Amino acid sequence: xxxxxxxxxxxxxxxxxxxxxxVWFNKNKMPARxxxxxxxxxxxxxxxxxxxxxxxxxxxxxxxxxxxLGILYSRLVPLLVFTTIVLHAIFFGFDLGFWLACISTxxxxxxxxxxxxxxxxxxSNKRIQILVQTSLCLSIVKIAFLELFxxxxxxxxxxxxxxxxxxxxxxxxxFFTEEVNKSIxxxxxxxxxxxxxxxEQMGAxxxxxxRNPLTAAIGFVQLLQAQSPxxxxxxxxxxxxxxxxxxxxxxxxxxxxxxxxEEETFQTIHVELQLxxxxxxxxxxxxxxxxxxxxxxxxxxxxQANQQKFHQCxxxxxxxxxxxxxxxxxxxxxxxxxxxxxxxxxxxxxIGMTPEQVSKLGEPYFSTKGDxxxxxxxxxxxxxxxxxxxxxxxxxxxxxGTIFEIWFESSITPTNEIEIIDLKxxxxx
Ligand code: ADP
Ligand code: MG
Numbered sequence: 001x002x003x004x005x006x007x008x009x010x011x012x013x014x015x016x017x018x019x020x021x022x023v024w025f026n027k028n029k030m031p032a033r034x035x036x037x038x039x040x041x042x043x044x045x046x047x048x049x050x051x052x053x054x055x056x057x058x059x060x061x062x063x064x065x066x067x068x069l070g071i072l073y074s075r076l077v078p079l080l081v082f083t084t085i086v087l088h089a090i091f092f093g094f095d096l097g098f099w100l101a102c103i104s105t106x107x108x109x110x111x112x113x114x115x116x117x118x119x120x121x122x123x124s125n126k127r128i129q130i131l132v133q134t135s136l137c138l139s140i141v142k143i144a145f146l147e148l149f150x151x152x153x154x155x156x157x158x159x160x161x162x163x164x165x166x167x168x169x170x171x172x173x174x175f176f177t178e179e180v181n182k183s184i185x186x187x188x189x190x191x192x193x194x195x196x197x198x199x200e201q202m203g204a205x206x207x208x209x210x211r212n213p214l215t216a217a218i219g220f221v222q223l224l225q226a227q228s229p230x231x232x233x234x235x236x237x238x239x240x241x242x243x244x245x246x247x248x249x250x251x252x253x254x255x256x257x258x259x260x261x262e263e264e265t266f267q268t269i270h271v272e273l274q275l276x277x278x279x280x281x282x283x284x285x286x287x288x289x290x291x292x293x294x295x296x297x298x299x300x301x302x303x304q305a306n307q308q309k310f311h312q313c314x315x316x317x318x319x320x321x322x323x324x325x326x327x328x329x330x331x332x333x334x335x336x337x338x339x340x341x342x343x344x345x346x347x348x349x350x351i352g353m354t355p356e357q358v359s360k361l362g363e364p365y366f367s368t369k370g371d372x373x374x375x376x377x378x379x380x381x382x383x384x385x386x387x388x389x390x391x392x393x394x395x396x397x398x399x400x401g402t403i404f405e406i407w408f409e410s411s412i413t414p415t416n417e418i419e420i421i422d423l424k425x426x427x428x429x
Pocket of ligand 1: 316320321348350351353361362366367368369373374375376378379401402
Protein backbone atom coordinates (compact mmCIF):
# COMPACT_ATOMS: atom_id res chain seq x y z
CA UNK A 1 0.00 0.00 0.00
CA UNK A 2 2.92 2.30 -0.64
CA UNK A 3 1.11 4.46 -3.18
CA UNK A 4 -1.84 4.88 -0.82
CA UNK A 5 0.56 5.97 1.95
CA UNK A 6 2.20 8.51 -0.37
CA UNK A 7 -1.22 9.86 -1.30
CA UNK A 8 -2.34 10.03 2.34
CA UNK A 9 0.85 11.91 3.36
CA UNK A 10 0.40 14.30 0.45
CA UNK A 11 -3.30 14.78 1.19
CA UNK A 12 -2.67 15.51 4.89
CA UNK A 13 -0.28 18.33 3.97
CA UNK A 14 -2.77 19.63 1.37
CA UNK A 15 -5.54 19.71 3.98
CA UNK A 16 -3.35 21.54 6.51
CA UNK A 17 -2.23 24.03 3.85
CA UNK A 18 -5.79 24.50 2.66
CA UNK A 19 -7.00 25.19 6.20
CA UNK A 20 -4.19 27.67 6.86
CA UNK A 21 -4.84 29.28 3.48
CA UNK A 22 -8.56 29.54 4.12
CA VAL A 23 -8.04 31.17 7.52
CA TRP A 24 -5.73 33.67 5.87
CA PHE A 25 -8.07 34.30 2.93
CA ASN A 26 -11.02 34.73 5.27
CA LYS A 27 -9.18 37.32 7.33
CA ASN A 28 -7.86 39.19 4.32
CA LYS A 29 -11.10 39.20 2.33
CA MET A 30 -10.91 37.62 -1.10
CA PRO A 31 -7.48 36.47 -2.20
CA ALA A 32 -5.88 38.31 -5.03
CA ARG A 33 -5.70 35.98 -8.04
CA UNK A 34 -1.94 36.08 -8.05
CA UNK A 35 -1.72 35.03 -4.38
CA UNK A 36 -4.18 32.22 -5.04
CA UNK A 37 -2.02 31.19 -8.03
CA UNK A 38 1.14 31.06 -5.87
CA UNK A 39 -0.78 29.05 -3.29
CA UNK A 40 -1.89 26.51 -5.92
CA UNK A 41 1.63 26.30 -7.33
CA UNK A 42 3.03 25.45 -3.89
CA UNK A 43 0.36 22.76 -3.48
CA UNK A 44 1.35 21.27 -6.84
CA UNK A 45 5.02 21.13 -5.76
CA UNK A 46 4.02 19.31 -2.56
CA UNK A 47 2.08 16.78 -4.64
CA UNK A 48 5.14 16.25 -6.83
CA UNK A 49 7.38 15.91 -3.78
CA UNK A 50 5.14 13.10 -2.47
CA UNK A 51 4.69 11.36 -5.83
CA UNK A 52 5.27 7.66 -6.25
CA UNK A 53 7.61 6.49 -9.05
CA UNK A 54 6.38 3.62 -11.23
CA UNK A 55 8.53 2.09 -13.89
CA UNK A 56 9.21 3.69 -17.29
CA UNK A 57 9.53 7.23 -15.94
CA UNK A 58 5.91 7.50 -14.80
CA UNK A 59 5.06 9.07 -11.43
CA UNK A 60 1.73 8.96 -9.67
CA UNK A 61 0.72 12.00 -7.62
CA UNK A 62 -2.25 14.07 -6.46
CA UNK A 63 -1.48 17.03 -8.73
CA UNK A 64 -4.88 16.70 -10.39
CA UNK A 65 -6.50 18.02 -7.18
CA UNK A 66 -5.04 21.57 -7.24
CA UNK A 67 -5.21 21.50 -11.04
CA UNK A 68 -8.95 20.75 -11.18
CA LEU A 69 -9.82 23.07 -8.27
CA GLY A 70 -7.69 25.93 -9.60
CA ILE A 71 -9.17 25.87 -13.10
CA LEU A 72 -12.80 25.22 -12.20
CA TYR A 73 -12.96 27.83 -9.42
CA SER A 74 -10.49 30.48 -10.64
CA ARG A 75 -9.92 29.76 -14.35
CA LEU A 76 -6.16 30.22 -13.88
CA VAL A 77 -5.41 28.18 -17.02
CA PRO A 78 -2.03 29.47 -18.29
CA LEU A 79 -0.61 29.68 -14.77
CA LEU A 80 -1.60 26.13 -13.80
CA VAL A 81 -0.53 24.55 -17.11
CA PHE A 82 2.81 26.34 -17.05
CA THR A 83 3.45 25.59 -13.35
CA THR A 84 2.57 21.91 -13.69
CA ILE A 85 4.89 21.42 -16.67
CA VAL A 86 7.78 23.44 -15.23
CA LEU A 87 7.55 21.79 -11.80
CA HIS A 88 7.46 18.39 -13.47
CA ALA A 89 10.71 19.22 -15.27
CA ILE A 90 12.26 20.48 -12.02
CA PHE A 91 11.27 17.38 -10.02
CA PHE A 92 11.76 14.60 -12.58
CA GLY A 93 13.63 16.10 -15.53
CA PHE A 94 12.55 15.64 -19.12
CA ASP A 95 11.26 12.09 -18.71
CA LEU A 96 8.35 10.41 -20.48
CA GLY A 97 5.98 11.84 -17.86
CA PHE A 98 7.15 15.35 -18.78
CA TRP A 99 6.21 14.92 -22.45
CA LEU A 100 2.90 13.36 -21.47
CA ALA A 101 2.25 16.34 -19.16
CA CYS A 102 3.05 18.72 -22.04
CA ILE A 103 0.30 17.09 -24.10
CA SER A 104 -2.30 16.21 -21.46
CA THR A 105 -2.30 19.29 -19.16
CA UNK A 106 -3.30 21.87 -21.83
CA UNK A 107 -5.90 19.41 -23.09
CA UNK A 108 -7.48 18.88 -19.63
CA UNK A 109 -7.11 22.58 -18.86
CA UNK A 110 -9.13 23.63 -21.91
CA UNK A 111 -11.93 21.15 -21.16
CA UNK A 112 -12.10 22.30 -17.51
CA UNK A 113 -11.93 25.96 -18.52
CA UNK A 114 -14.83 25.42 -20.93
CA UNK A 115 -17.05 23.82 -18.28
CA UNK A 116 -16.00 26.27 -15.53
CA UNK A 117 -18.84 28.85 -16.10
CA UNK A 118 -21.43 26.05 -16.00
CA UNK A 119 -19.69 24.61 -12.92
CA UNK A 120 -19.74 27.95 -11.07
CA UNK A 121 -23.46 28.33 -11.79
CA UNK A 122 -24.27 25.09 -9.90
CA UNK A 123 -25.24 24.81 -6.25
CA SER A 124 -22.52 24.21 -3.69
CA ASN A 125 -23.34 20.49 -3.19
CA LYS A 126 -23.58 19.91 -6.91
CA ARG A 127 -20.16 21.51 -7.38
CA ILE A 128 -18.59 19.12 -4.85
CA GLN A 129 -20.21 16.19 -6.69
CA ILE A 130 -18.92 17.42 -10.05
CA LEU A 131 -15.40 17.77 -8.65
CA VAL A 132 -15.42 14.21 -7.29
CA GLN A 133 -16.77 12.91 -10.61
CA THR A 134 -14.14 14.84 -12.58
CA SER A 135 -11.40 13.42 -10.37
CA LEU A 136 -12.81 9.88 -10.90
CA CYS A 137 -12.81 10.42 -14.67
CA LEU A 138 -9.16 11.52 -14.58
CA SER A 139 -8.30 8.45 -12.49
CA ILE A 140 -9.99 6.19 -15.06
CA VAL A 141 -8.00 7.86 -17.84
CA LYS A 142 -4.79 7.44 -15.82
CA ILE A 143 -5.38 3.72 -15.17
CA ALA A 144 -6.44 3.14 -18.79
CA PHE A 145 -3.17 4.75 -19.83
CA LEU A 146 -1.13 2.47 -17.51
CA GLU A 147 -2.94 -0.55 -19.00
CA LEU A 148 -2.49 0.65 -22.56
CA PHE A 149 1.27 1.07 -22.21
CA UNK A 150 1.63 -2.17 -20.24
CA UNK A 151 3.15 -0.43 -17.28
CA UNK A 152 3.64 -2.65 -14.31
CA UNK A 153 1.78 -1.29 -11.28
CA UNK A 154 0.28 -2.66 -8.03
CA UNK A 155 -3.30 -2.69 -9.23
CA UNK A 156 -5.12 -2.75 -5.89
CA UNK A 157 -2.93 -0.06 -4.40
CA UNK A 158 -3.34 2.25 -7.41
CA UNK A 159 -7.08 1.70 -7.69
CA UNK A 160 -7.57 2.42 -3.98
CA UNK A 161 -5.29 5.46 -3.98
CA UNK A 162 -6.72 6.93 -7.16
CA UNK A 163 -10.40 6.17 -6.71
CA UNK A 164 -10.67 6.52 -2.97
CA UNK A 165 -7.93 8.79 -1.62
CA UNK A 166 -7.89 11.25 -4.54
CA UNK A 167 -11.70 11.51 -4.69
CA UNK A 168 -11.92 11.88 -0.93
CA UNK A 169 -9.19 14.55 -1.06
CA UNK A 170 -10.81 16.63 -3.77
CA UNK A 171 -14.19 16.28 -2.01
CA UNK A 172 -12.72 17.52 1.30
CA UNK A 173 -10.84 20.44 -0.23
CA UNK A 174 -13.88 21.44 -2.30
CA PHE A 175 -16.03 21.30 0.85
CA PHE A 176 -13.64 23.66 2.72
CA THR A 177 -13.54 26.03 -0.26
CA GLU A 178 -17.33 26.05 -0.49
CA GLU A 179 -17.67 26.72 3.24
CA VAL A 180 -15.32 29.70 3.07
CA ASN A 181 -17.10 31.06 -0.01
CA LYS A 182 -20.38 30.76 1.86
CA SER A 183 -19.01 32.55 4.90
CA ILE A 184 -17.63 35.37 2.73
CA UNK A 185 -21.00 35.69 0.95
CA UNK A 186 -22.82 35.65 4.28
CA UNK A 187 -20.51 38.34 5.66
CA UNK A 188 -21.15 40.55 2.60
CA UNK A 189 -24.88 39.89 2.81
CA UNK A 190 -24.95 40.82 6.51
CA UNK A 191 -23.01 44.01 5.86
CA UNK A 192 -25.44 44.92 3.09
CA UNK A 193 -28.47 44.06 5.26
CA UNK A 194 -27.03 46.06 8.14
CA UNK A 195 -26.68 49.05 5.84
CA UNK A 196 -30.20 48.64 4.47
CA UNK A 197 -31.59 48.28 7.99
CA UNK A 198 -29.77 51.42 8.98
CA UNK A 199 -31.28 53.31 6.06
CA GLU A 200 -34.78 52.06 6.90
CA GLN A 201 -34.32 52.94 10.54
CA MET A 202 -33.09 56.31 9.40
CA GLY A 203 -36.35 56.85 7.55
CA ALA A 204 -38.25 56.28 10.77
CA UNK A 205 -36.08 58.57 12.84
CA UNK A 206 -35.78 61.21 10.18
CA UNK A 207 -39.08 62.86 11.05
CA UNK A 208 -37.91 63.11 14.66
CA UNK A 209 -34.57 64.64 13.62
CA UNK A 210 -36.26 67.23 11.44
CA ARG A 211 -39.03 68.02 13.86
CA ASN A 212 -36.62 69.39 16.50
CA PRO A 213 -35.09 72.15 14.38
CA LEU A 214 -38.45 72.89 12.75
CA THR A 215 -40.17 73.27 16.12
CA ALA A 216 -37.41 75.63 17.26
CA ALA A 217 -37.68 77.63 14.03
CA ILE A 218 -41.48 77.87 14.31
CA GLY A 219 -41.07 79.05 17.92
CA PHE A 220 -38.89 81.95 16.82
CA VAL A 221 -41.21 82.84 13.93
CA GLN A 222 -44.05 83.06 16.47
CA LEU A 223 -41.90 85.29 18.68
CA LEU A 224 -41.27 87.55 15.70
CA GLN A 225 -45.00 87.72 14.98
CA ALA A 226 -46.24 88.12 18.55
CA GLN A 227 -43.77 90.74 19.79
CA SER A 228 -42.37 93.59 17.87
CA PRO A 229 -38.75 92.98 18.72
CA UNK A 230 -35.98 95.46 18.18
CA UNK A 231 -33.98 95.23 14.93
CA UNK A 232 -31.09 93.69 16.86
CA UNK A 233 -33.36 90.99 18.34
CA UNK A 234 -35.01 90.44 14.97
CA UNK A 235 -31.72 89.72 13.27
CA UNK A 236 -30.71 87.45 16.18
CA UNK A 237 -33.98 85.46 15.84
CA UNK A 238 -33.62 85.27 12.07
CA UNK A 239 -30.08 83.94 12.34
CA UNK A 240 -31.29 81.25 14.78
CA UNK A 241 -34.16 80.34 12.44
CA UNK A 242 -31.71 80.13 9.54
CA UNK A 243 -29.34 77.87 11.42
CA UNK A 244 -32.16 75.57 12.61
CA UNK A 245 -33.52 75.26 9.08
CA UNK A 246 -30.01 74.58 7.82
CA UNK A 247 -29.59 71.74 10.28
CA UNK A 248 -32.93 70.23 9.17
CA UNK A 249 -31.77 70.56 5.58
CA UNK A 250 -28.51 68.78 6.40
CA UNK A 251 -30.38 65.83 7.94
CA UNK A 252 -32.40 65.48 4.75
CA UNK A 253 -29.29 65.81 2.56
CA UNK A 254 -27.43 63.12 4.47
CA UNK A 255 -30.41 60.83 4.39
CA UNK A 256 -31.00 61.26 0.66
CA UNK A 257 -27.31 60.82 -0.05
CA UNK A 258 -27.33 57.41 1.64
CA UNK A 259 -30.71 56.17 0.54
CA UNK A 260 -30.43 57.11 -3.12
CA UNK A 261 -26.89 56.62 -4.37
CA GLU A 262 -26.52 58.67 -7.52
CA GLU A 263 -24.64 57.70 -10.61
CA GLU A 264 -21.02 58.70 -10.13
CA THR A 265 -20.01 61.75 -12.13
CA PHE A 266 -16.57 63.21 -11.61
CA GLN A 267 -15.63 66.78 -12.35
CA THR A 268 -12.45 68.77 -12.11
CA ILE A 269 -12.35 70.16 -8.60
CA HIS A 270 -10.26 73.10 -7.48
CA VAL A 271 -9.69 71.84 -3.99
CA GLU A 272 -8.91 75.17 -2.32
CA LEU A 273 -11.80 76.99 -3.98
CA GLN A 274 -14.31 74.35 -2.94
CA LEU A 275 -12.95 74.25 0.62
CA UNK A 276 -13.21 78.01 0.72
CA UNK A 277 -16.88 77.82 -0.30
CA UNK A 278 -17.48 75.27 2.47
CA UNK A 279 -15.71 77.47 5.02
CA UNK A 280 -17.82 80.48 4.03
CA UNK A 281 -20.95 78.47 4.83
CA UNK A 282 -19.64 77.47 8.22
CA UNK A 283 -18.27 80.82 9.36
CA UNK A 284 -21.38 81.72 11.40
CA UNK A 285 -21.18 78.51 13.42
CA UNK A 286 -17.41 78.94 13.86
CA UNK A 287 -18.02 82.47 15.18
CA UNK A 288 -20.66 81.21 17.59
CA UNK A 289 -18.16 78.69 18.98
CA UNK A 290 -15.33 81.28 18.98
CA UNK A 291 -13.35 79.07 16.64
CA UNK A 292 -10.51 80.72 14.79
CA UNK A 293 -9.98 79.29 11.29
CA UNK A 294 -6.45 79.11 9.94
CA UNK A 295 -6.10 78.12 6.32
CA UNK A 296 -2.85 77.18 4.61
CA UNK A 297 -3.65 77.35 0.96
CA UNK A 298 -0.40 77.74 -0.95
CA UNK A 299 -1.20 76.68 -4.49
CA UNK A 300 -4.26 75.54 -6.38
CA UNK A 301 -4.65 71.75 -6.32
CA UNK A 302 -6.83 69.82 -8.70
CA UNK A 303 -8.54 66.46 -8.31
CA GLN A 304 -11.32 64.58 -10.06
CA ALA A 305 -14.34 64.14 -7.80
CA ASN A 306 -18.06 64.66 -7.52
CA GLN A 307 -18.49 68.28 -6.50
CA GLN A 308 -21.68 67.81 -4.51
CA LYS A 309 -20.27 64.88 -2.58
CA PHE A 310 -16.99 66.71 -2.02
CA HIS A 311 -18.94 69.61 -0.52
CA GLN A 312 -21.05 67.46 1.71
CA CYS A 313 -18.03 65.53 3.04
CA UNK A 314 -16.13 68.67 3.98
CA UNK A 315 -19.19 70.39 5.44
CA UNK A 316 -19.65 67.36 7.71
CA UNK A 317 -15.95 67.11 8.64
CA UNK A 318 -15.44 70.83 9.31
CA UNK A 319 -18.73 71.12 11.14
CA UNK A 320 -17.67 68.25 13.43
CA UNK A 321 -14.33 69.95 14.02
CA UNK A 322 -16.08 73.23 14.96
CA UNK A 323 -18.53 71.40 17.20
CA UNK A 324 -15.64 69.64 18.96
CA UNK A 325 -14.49 73.06 20.25
CA UNK A 326 -17.53 74.41 22.13
CA UNK A 327 -15.30 76.74 24.15
CA UNK A 328 -13.34 78.05 21.22
CA UNK A 329 -10.14 76.91 19.60
CA UNK A 330 -8.28 76.80 16.32
CA UNK A 331 -9.28 74.92 13.22
CA UNK A 332 -6.42 74.47 10.82
CA UNK A 333 -7.04 73.55 7.20
CA UNK A 334 -4.11 72.58 4.99
CA UNK A 335 -3.78 71.20 1.50
CA UNK A 336 -0.52 69.48 0.61
CA UNK A 337 0.61 67.89 -2.61
CA UNK A 338 2.40 64.68 -1.78
CA UNK A 339 3.71 63.14 -5.00
CA UNK A 340 0.62 61.85 -6.78
CA UNK A 341 -1.74 62.62 -3.87
CA UNK A 342 -3.52 65.74 -2.73
CA UNK A 343 -3.77 65.59 1.06
CA UNK A 344 -6.43 67.69 2.76
CA UNK A 345 -5.76 68.06 6.47
CA UNK A 346 -8.37 69.26 8.98
CA UNK A 347 -6.92 69.74 12.40
CA UNK A 348 -8.76 70.87 15.53
CA UNK A 349 -7.75 71.26 19.15
CA UNK A 350 -11.14 70.22 20.44
CA ILE A 351 -12.35 67.47 22.74
CA GLY A 352 -10.80 64.67 20.69
CA MET A 353 -11.87 61.03 20.76
CA THR A 354 -10.91 57.87 22.60
CA PRO A 355 -9.58 54.98 20.43
CA GLU A 356 -12.97 53.27 20.91
CA GLN A 357 -14.80 56.32 19.59
CA VAL A 358 -12.44 56.51 16.62
CA SER A 359 -13.18 52.88 15.78
CA LYS A 360 -16.91 53.65 15.82
CA LEU A 361 -16.64 56.56 13.38
CA GLY A 362 -18.85 55.96 10.37
CA GLU A 363 -21.23 53.61 12.18
CA PRO A 364 -24.82 54.71 11.62
CA TYR A 365 -26.14 56.74 14.57
CA PHE A 366 -22.84 56.84 16.42
CA SER A 367 -22.88 60.23 18.09
CA THR A 368 -21.65 61.65 21.35
CA LYS A 369 -23.78 64.78 20.98
CA GLY A 370 -27.01 63.44 22.46
CA ASP A 371 -30.11 65.12 21.04
CA UNK A 372 -28.02 67.51 18.97
CA UNK A 373 -26.25 64.78 16.99
CA UNK A 374 -27.56 62.58 14.22
CA UNK A 375 -24.62 60.22 13.84
CA UNK A 376 -25.05 60.34 10.08
CA UNK A 377 -22.36 62.84 9.10
CA UNK A 378 -19.37 60.52 9.31
CA UNK A 379 -21.30 57.67 7.67
CA UNK A 380 -21.83 59.94 4.68
CA UNK A 381 -18.17 61.06 4.75
CA UNK A 382 -16.80 57.50 4.74
CA UNK A 383 -19.18 56.38 1.98
CA UNK A 384 -18.53 59.37 -0.26
CA UNK A 385 -14.76 59.44 0.16
CA UNK A 386 -14.69 55.77 -0.79
CA UNK A 387 -16.95 56.39 -3.80
CA UNK A 388 -14.62 59.16 -4.95
CA UNK A 389 -11.63 56.77 -4.64
CA UNK A 390 -10.17 58.76 -1.75
CA UNK A 391 -8.88 57.51 1.57
CA UNK A 392 -9.44 58.87 5.03
CA UNK A 393 -7.03 58.77 7.97
CA UNK A 394 -7.93 59.79 11.52
CA UNK A 395 -5.67 60.61 14.41
CA UNK A 396 -7.24 61.71 17.65
CA UNK A 397 -6.33 62.12 21.26
CA UNK A 398 -9.00 62.47 23.88
CA UNK A 399 -8.93 66.00 25.34
CA UNK A 400 -6.28 67.17 22.85
CA GLY A 401 -7.81 67.27 19.38
CA THR A 402 -8.27 65.48 16.13
CA ILE A 403 -6.61 65.38 12.73
CA PHE A 404 -8.54 64.13 9.71
CA GLU A 405 -6.50 63.57 6.58
CA ILE A 406 -8.24 62.92 3.28
CA TRP A 407 -6.19 61.75 0.32
CA PHE A 408 -7.25 62.03 -3.28
CA GLU A 409 -5.28 61.18 -6.33
CA SER A 410 -3.94 64.39 -7.84
CA SER A 411 -5.28 65.16 -11.27
CA ILE A 412 -2.73 66.36 -13.76
CA THR A 413 -4.65 68.34 -16.31
CA PRO A 414 -2.91 70.65 -18.78
CA THR A 415 -2.97 74.03 -17.03
CA ASN A 416 -4.31 75.88 -20.05
CA GLU A 417 -7.54 73.90 -19.86
CA ILE A 418 -8.37 74.95 -16.35
CA GLU A 419 -9.11 78.23 -14.80
CA ILE A 420 -6.25 79.38 -12.58
CA ILE A 421 -7.36 80.57 -9.18
CA ASP A 422 -5.59 83.24 -7.28
CA LEU A 423 -5.51 81.92 -3.77
CA LYS A 424 -4.84 85.36 -2.36
CA UNK A 425 -8.51 86.09 -3.03
CA UNK A 426 -9.60 83.28 -0.73
CA UNK A 427 -9.44 85.22 2.49
CA UNK A 428 -12.04 84.59 5.09
CA UNK A 429 -13.35 87.56 6.92
P1 ADP B 1 -22.91 63.93 14.77
O1 ADP B 1 -22.00 65.06 14.41
O2 ADP B 1 -24.33 64.19 14.39
O3 ADP B 1 -22.77 63.45 16.17
P2 ADP B 1 -21.20 62.49 12.97
O4 ADP B 1 -21.38 61.21 12.23
O5 ADP B 1 -20.88 63.70 12.20
O6 ADP B 1 -22.48 62.68 13.86
O7 ADP B 1 -20.05 62.25 14.03
C1 ADP B 1 -20.09 61.15 14.87
C2 ADP B 1 -19.30 61.37 16.13
O8 ADP B 1 -17.92 61.36 15.82
C3 ADP B 1 -19.54 62.67 16.82
O9 ADP B 1 -20.68 62.63 17.68
C4 ADP B 1 -18.25 62.84 17.62
O10 ADP B 1 -18.30 62.11 18.81
C5 ADP B 1 -17.22 62.17 16.75
N1 ADP B 1 -16.41 63.16 16.01
C6 ADP B 1 -16.43 63.36 14.68
N2 ADP B 1 -15.53 64.31 14.34
C7 ADP B 1 -14.95 64.72 15.49
C8 ADP B 1 -13.92 65.68 15.83
N3 ADP B 1 -13.32 66.43 14.90
N4 ADP B 1 -13.55 65.78 17.14
C9 ADP B 1 -14.12 65.02 18.08
N5 ADP B 1 -15.08 64.11 17.84
C10 ADP B 1 -15.50 63.95 16.57
MG1 MG C 1 -21.58 65.74 12.50
